[in-house]
Amino acid sequence: MDLDVFIDRHRASWQRLEQLVKRSGRLSGAEADELIELYQRVTTHLSVVRSQTPDPATVERLSSLVAQARSKLTGTHTPAxxxxxxxxxxxxxxxxxxxxxxxxxxxxxxxxxxxxxxxxxxxxxxxxxxxxxxxxxxxxxxxxxxxxxxxxxxxxxxxxxxxxxxxxxxxxxxxxxxxxxxxxxxxxxxxxxxxxxxxxxxxxxxxxxxxxxxxxxxxxxxxxxxxxxxxxxxxxxxxxxxxxxxxxxxxxxxxxxxxxxxxxxxxxxxxxxxxxxxxxxxxxxxxxxxxxxxxxxxxxxxxxxxxxxxxxxxxxxxxxxxxxxxxxxxxxxxx
Known part of the structure; x- marks a missing residue:
């Protein structure tokens, strides 16, 4: 797999997920659905990169993005x-x-x-x-x-x-x-x-x-x-x-x-x-x-x-x- 081609093909999805993750306030219903879809898609991208061309910089970027999206979806944990x-x-x-x-x-x-x-x-x-x-x-x-x-x-x-x-x-x-x-x-x-x-x-x-x-x-x-x-x-x-x-x-x-x-x-x-x-x-x-x-x-x-x-x-x-x-x-x- 050509990593540069892969990144270029999916860059728009990653950037859109990053925008939704950093959005302050509540998301609309359509935006929440889009966040879930992009979270699942980027999780797959991360798995592909890790298994085929484990570039450290790309893995770190996608791992951070997936973690932030997961936190956005599940909410923050209330301290004990x-x-x-x-x-x-x-x-x-x-x-x-x-x-x-x-x-x-x-x-x-x-x-x-x-x-x-x-x-x-x-x-x-x-x-x-x-x-x-x-x-x-x-x-x-x-x-x-x-x-x-x-x-x-x-x-x-x-x-x-x-x-x-x-x-x-x-x-x-x-x-x-x-x-x-x-x-x-x-x-x-x-x-x-x-x-x-x-x-x-x-x-x-x-x-x-x-x-x-x-x-x-x-x-x-x-x-x-x-x-x-x-x-x-x-x-x-x-x-x-x-x-x-x-x-x-x-x-x-x-x-x-x-x-x-x-x-x-x-x-x-x-x-x-x-x-x-x-x-x-x-x-x-x-x-x-x-x-x-x-x-x-x-x-x-x-x-x-x-x-x-x-x-x-x-x-x-x-x-x-x-x-x-x-x-x-x-x-x-x-x-």
Missing amino acids: WQIFTKFFTHRLPAAIYLGWRWWVPAGIAFYLLSGIMAAWIASNPDVQATIAAPDELREMTKVGGGYESYYSSDPAGSFAAKVWTNNAWVSATCLLLGVLFAIPPIYLLFTNAVSLAVGLGLMFGAGRGPEFLGLLAPHGLLELTAVFVAAGIGMRLGWQVIDPGKRTRTAALAAEGRSVVAVALGLVVVLLVSGVLEGFVTPSGLPTWARVGIGAVAEILFLLYVFVIGRRAARQGETGDVDASEREDVAPTSV
């Missing part, structure tokens, strides 16, 4: 740090914020149920007797007893890791199994409300309620809020099975499911903070007001994150779903 930042500043807080009509009522119902049951248990010795034998009740509620010693039963780091794993599992169960008509999240909320009510009722019945609250509040405020979020978002997912609205049930579940994944990843971080508080702050020698204050600050920061940053992101159009370019293609439907 930008994806990470956008997730925590837009996608995650918006997903949690948009589900507040589910998880806030769930939290209110949880506290009401726990409070009513705890008051009933605390004021009825007969009910307390059905929970455990008198000796066991005294052992659980005494100073340094079962409820109090639980938080220092293991080294702080190990205890924090165990708590984190358990809470992450409960939250993941609420989120992922919510698709079963929202029944699993409701059941898990109910069983946890009963468990909390038993502890509160027994400790208040023994006259040590404030001490028990002082142990719960440092980590419990944020921990329970994370569970409420998981349950609420899980119930919203389950509702899509019952009433998907104008979308098909498959499309509704796909969109909500992607938001659920975002919330699940975010709650891992929230529950890690809660686990650290439970492992290091709750059993610490700090005065009660300091421990409760730390827990309250963590809770307030989380709520501000959701209702300020999340609300702003939602108003900007963020839904917690992935970017449009990463979603499945959909066919138009009539309304």
Whole structure:
């Protein structure tokens, strides 16, 4: 093959591809089609030159041109740090914020149920007797007893890791199994409300309620809020099975499911903070007001994150779903 003749024959195609590659702004539909056609043609030219007359200068020129055309066609890669930042500043807080009509009522119902049951248990010795034998009740509620010693039963780091794993599992169960008509999240909320009510009722019945609250509040405020979020978002997912609205049930579940994944990843971080508080702050020698204050600050920061940053992101159009370019293609439907 005569290289000079080959270059002269295809120079116009190469120059036109270079023009399209260097064009600023968006290409028209015809120009985009032309870019694809020329990219494929010049790729073939590069292969021919490499195999028959591998002139270094020509190979370098065509390789660079093909690489630039490929970049123009596929777009630039978004840096990982930008994806990470956008997730925590837009996608995650918006997903949690948009589900507040589910998880806030769930939290209110949880506290009401726990409070009513705890008051009933605390004021009825007969009910307390059905929970455990008198000796066991005294052992659980005494100073340094079962409820109090639980938080220092293991080294702080190990205890924090165990708590984190358990809470992450409960939250993941609420989120992922919510698709079963929202029944699993409701059941898990109910069983946890009963468990909390038993502890509160027994400790208040023994006259040590404030001490028990002082142990719960440092980590419990944020921990329970994370569970409420998981349950609420899980119930919203389950509702899509019952009433998907104008979308098909498959499309509704796909969109909500992607938001659920975002919330699940975010709650891992929230529950890690809660686990650290439970492992290091709750059993610490700090005065009660300091421990409760730390827990309250963590809770307030989380709520501000959701209702300020999340609300702003939602108003900007963020839904917690992935970017449009990463979603499945959909066919138009009539309304």
